[in-house]
Amino acid sequence: MPVADHDHDHDHEPDPFEERFAGALRDTGTAFGADGTDRQDLAARGEAHGRRMRSRRRVAVAGTAAAVALVGLGGALLLPGGQGDGGRQQTAAADPSSRSASTTARSASTAPQAPMSADDIVRTLEELLPEGGISSEGGHVTDNGSYAGAVYDDGRGKAAITVSLDRVQPGSREARQITQCPDKLFVAYDACTTTKLSDGSVLMLFKGYEYPNSRSGTKRWTAELVTPAGGHVGVQEWNAAAEKDSPVTRKQPPLDLGQLTALVTAHEWRTAADAMPLDKRSPAGPDTTPATPRGSISTTLTALVPDGLKIVSKSPPDDDQFGYLVLDDGRGRSLVQVNVQPGMQDVEDQLFGSDAKVLPDGTKVALRKQSGDKGISGIVWWSVDTIRPDGLRVVISAFNSGAQNTPATREEPVLTMEQMEAIATDRTWLTLG
C-alpha cells in the first residue's frame, strides 16, 4: 500500500508518526468500503437529490423573472418587508431613473468581477518586484480565490515566490487567525510580528522554515495581509527555486521584510482581493463564540498544577478538549499537554490493557515513559492515560523540553508521574463536559 508518499513537511527525514498515521488512516478509510455494501444506492440517491434541487432552482428563477417583468412594465414592485415588522410590505416606484441608479450601485458593490488569473498575478508580480528575471510556475483560480507561483531571480540565486488572493468575513475568527503568529510550540520560526496598519488592515510578517519541525534547511518567509473588507493577500518566498526537493540557492529569500511589506500591501492585490465574493461557507458577522463554552482546558490545568511552577505560556482558549502549559520550575522548561475525550468506553479495552491500574472508583490508569520525537536530541515523553467508568478519558503528556520539537532542556519533565496521575484523575475534568 502506498503510504505517505506525498510531500512531507518535515525535515529531510520523514516523520515516522506521520507515516504510521497516514497508513492507519488509509486502512481505516478503506475499511468503510470493505463490507461489500453496494454504494450504487448512494449514487442514485445523490442524483435524485440533485433533480429535486434543480427543480427548486427552476421555480426560484421563474419567480425572479416574473418580478423583473413587472418592473419592466413600469408597475410597482412589491418587496417583502423585514421579518420582524409584521409582514409589512414596501412599495418601490419603478421609475427609470431610480432603477438605473440602483442597478449602477449594485454593480459597483456586489457584481462579481473576474478574479485575477495566474497569468495576471505573475504579470503584476513582475511589475512590483525589483529588477530581475521571473518565470511562471502556474497557479489556479477557484470561485473564492486565486493563486500563482513564480521563480524570481534577482541575480543572486533563484527563489520561489507565491501569491494568493481570497476574501474572508471581516471580523471573523478566520480573519483573525490568518494574521496570528503561529504557536511556537508547533511551528519553529525565527521571527513573527503582527501589525495594524493605518487603514485598519492587519499585517503578519513571518520568518520561518519550509519544514516546521526544525529551524534548518529551506527558509520560508511570508506576509499575510487582511484588509478591513476581508481581502486577504498572502505572499510567500523561499531561498530555493521550489518549496521542496530543491537545493538552497541563497542564504536568505530575496525580499527583506520592508520589500515584502511593500509587495503584499500593493494596491493591485488589495483591490483584487477586496472585490472577490465573500465565501458563502464563512459564517456571517464577527465570531466571538469561545470554542470551549465551559472554560478552557489550559485554565483548568493551570489550577491543578502544583504551586511554585512558573507558567511560561499556555494554549489559547480556542481549542476544544485540548490544552497545554509550558512550565518552568527554575531548572528548565517543560511542556505539559492535556486531552479530554468523553465517551471513550467503546475503545477502553484497546487503550487499557490488563496491566492498567484500577482505582477504587473504577478509574483505570495506564502509565507510559517513552522517548519523544525521533531526531530531537534527548527528548523524553511521559504520559498518564486515564479513563473514568463513564468513559471520560483524560490523557496528560509531559516532555523534558518546552516543545515537542526542540532539544531536551532538562533531565526529566517538570511533573512526576504521581503528580500527573493526580492531575489526570482530579474531579474538575468531570465538570468540563
Added chain:
Amino acid sequence: MRKTRDNGFPEFAAARAGHLYRSACLLTGGDTHLAEDLVQETLGRVYVHWKKVSRADNPAGYAQTVLTCAFLAHRRRHSSRRERATGVLPEVPEPQTGGDAPLRLTLLEALGQLPAKDRAVVVLRYWEDRSIEETAAVLNASSAAVRTRCVRALARLRVLLGDSLGEYARS
C-alpha cells in the same frame, strides 16, 4: 434534452460514490449515517452543476471539494455538540495489511476530537494526498494556516494515539 445535460453523471456518481463515502466517514469520525447524507448532498450539488463540472479538468476533485464544504457547513450548523463515533465502524474482514478494527476505532475517535477544519486538513492531506496549496484552495485558507493546522493536528493525534499505531509501518 435532459439526457444531454445528464450525460455521464450516472457513471460518474457510480464510480465516485464509494470513495466519497469513505472520505465522508473519515471526516465525520465514523458517523456512517451522516457520511451518507453528506455524500447524497455532494452528489446532488454536483448533479445541478454537472454541465460545467463535467467539462472541468478534475470532476472528482471538484466533488471532493464540495464534500469538504458540505461537512464544514454541517459542523457550523451543529457546532454546539460534536458527533461521536460509537461502535459505528462496519463489520470488516481482517485486513490484509495488519491492524485491526479496535485500532481503527481509536483512530476515528481521535479524528473526531479534532476541530472540524483540522480534521478536513488531515483527511485532505493524508487520505486524499493533496498538497498544502491544494488543501488551502479547498478550504479557502492560506497555505500558512493549513501548515499550522496540519502540524498542530498531528501533534495532538500523536498524544491521543500514542504508540498504538506501531504496526502501521511503511509497507
